[in-house]
Amino acid sequence: MARFTFKLPDIGEGISEAEIVAWHVAVGDRVEEDQSLADMMTDKATVEMESPVAGVVVEIAGAVGDQVSIGAPLVVIETEGEVASPAAEPATLEAENPGVEEVAAKPSPLRGEGLGEGSEPRREVGLGETPAPHPSPLPEGERESASHTASTPVLASPAVRARAKDLNVDLTAIRVPEGERIRHADLDAYLRYNAGQGYHAPHAARARDDEQVRVIGMRRRIAENMAAAKRHIPHFTYVDEIDVTALEDMRADLNAHRGERPKLTLLPLLIVAMCRTLPDFPMLNARYDDEAGVVTRAGRVHVGMATQTDAGLTVPVIRDAQDRNVWQLATEIARLAGAARANKLTPQELGGGTITVTSLGPLGGIATTPVINRPEVAIIGPNKIVERPVFRGDDIVRAKLMNLSISCDHRVVDGWDAASYVQALKKYLETPVLLFAD
Template sequence: MGRFTFRLPDIGEGIAEAEIVAWHVKVGDMVEEDGRLADMMTDKATVEMESPVAGMVLEVAGETGDVIAIGSPLVVLEIEGEGNQVDGDAGREAAKSAPAAIVEEPALPEEPAAKPEPVLAPEPVSVSPTAPVEPVPAVTGTAAPSPRAPAGHARVMASPAVRKRAADLGIDLGEVRPAEDGRVRHADLDAFLAYNSAGGFQPAGHRGRDEQVRVIGLRRRIAENMAASKRNIPHFAYVEEYDVTALEELRGQLNEGRGERPKLTMLPFLITAICKLIPKYPMLNAHYDDEAGVVARYGSVHLGMAAQTPAGLMVPVIRDAQDRNLWQLAAEISRLAAAARDGSAKSGELSGSTITVTSLGPMGGVATTPVINRPEVAIIGPNRIVERPMFVKDASGIERVEKRKLMNISMSCDHRVVDGWDAASFAQDLKNLIEAPALILAG
């Protein structure tokens, strides 16, 4: 038998370390060749590590959330043959003493069942006249009174289930009038609640449990990126109201005749409008390298699309969004969102954006102040659509009140690169396109 050390391989250009986000084996497990060992996250993607040999796991190099350098031991296996550890006993001792190595802890013995608390006296029980009654043994000890049990009502008769329900509801059993034989039943509690519905006896909610959750994997990347963005970028926000009545009518007409094509949402229209305006406002489609003091402005719009997934927030990228039509954008939005949710998005699809759009759909709120996706300099967030009465001029110039569909669009910009005037001008030009949607479709 020999020992085989599997070291973390080079999993990407420029990658120096990776974080353990999930283990698929533990010490003592048998693993087949090409069997799953662990999931490792880099700055760009999550990579699944597979075993090159079959064997039994002897050591693993850390817990979930630990960061491992490229080339460091990840798993040590016991295999048939000589293995690949050629450094002798000294190497084994060094591996055993490495702080990252962990071993499976033995299972703790089960705790003995808790002893029942002594009580002062047995509760009265209803018995049939013919049923034999066994003598009740004497009970010794002193019991602490229930914190909910008020003084003066110790002789109220009720089953343990009724007592527990009353305690959960905060009801003093001494205030409940039993319907028969002096014993409080569930029906008596129901009647008490019905006649005292305004007394606040229903609990406000269920008590949860306290817990500590490690911030690892994608959630830690999100936390680090957001903190760096807010720490380094002087954000400013600009919010404008848009009348999207005509745009929603156009969207409905296009969807009626879409056939096999994907359904159009608001996003393809907004992205198309943004792409039309970027040549006029190139400073918004840029990266700022604050260390070098250089702004890189891009001719192509690689549009980041913030997407909520079970693992957390991801930003898949629509490459060359300016070259796509509405239907192509809708298809790419759907494809990338699905890939982000099921974890199949490739690293190249999750990096390289030049400007980002973030949308919460119907939950978009009245206005938002989104955090910029560093090193970008702008992020745009449409909010939810609401219907409100507005003054609208008819063909003769007379104002009348109409029900209109309105939506706020929020922008956050890097004030080191984007001036407030530029952001406001962009928002007004965007408003002209959104409120006259034929201009969005015009070449």
């Protein structure tokens, strides 16, 4: 027997430590080569750590939410033969990683201490997570086809787990393609399928016990970034109303004749309008290094796209948006959104934005006051499109109206500049043929 110490590798330029956001193994587990050990989050992305050897896990570096330094031991694996591990370094995690001694000093649900025969290690609950519900019998005829899910970890977001617990649904009974997460739509489909087989969802609201959860992983990053943005940036928000009747009519015509191209939403059309107008407002397409006192006005437009995922808000970047047509933008938007929701964005796809767009779609409300994605200096938020009667001359007609919000860094952008920019956007969005004119 030999012990192999797997140390956290350098997983990003300039990264000194990473946070444990999920364990896929526990002390005593048998792992195979290339099997997933843990998910580690940096400021830029979440990276899955895989085992380079096969063996039995004998030690792990702390709990979910703990920070591990680059080069510090993450997992110790007992192998059946000699492996290429530094012989001069002891295969122990204690005192080599800051914070590990504190974890070892008290019983930890991740370290496997005190487990009796036949017991299973408990998993620490992260923000919004709830323990998996007690298994319930699978519907007749599905046991064999769904049995593989019972022997592998159930992949689901904290929100899906919490909802499944409230509904008393066993997530192992829901079949999805191997390696994919169970989503709300899968849970809905399961409920509909079982509606006629004796399953009854609760109807009456009921009190729930208070629950304390750790702010960890992406939620911790979001909290830190939002606090830093509000602490450092003096925000102001300007809102104007835009008549998008003609834009929506044109979008419907384009979608009706799109062929194999992706369906257009408002977003790619808005980005084209932004790219058309930003050259005249370079103070908005910029990044502000407040420590150095330098504003960099970008020559190219790299649009951050605020995207809601099961794990929280993330902002992938559409690079060189000024060089893409509306169909290319629609394709890239769909690709980045899918990668974000599957947690497969690369660090390069998460950095370098020069201005951000955030939209709640049909939930957009009347107006928003979006928070700037620091170190950018502006963020644009289209709101919900509503139909209302408006005056056109002496006539009252039906129109589709949308409020557009823009939040700016008042250290760099004046209110006149923000209002003038929105008026320029308004011209393109209310006369959409200009979007395609030279």
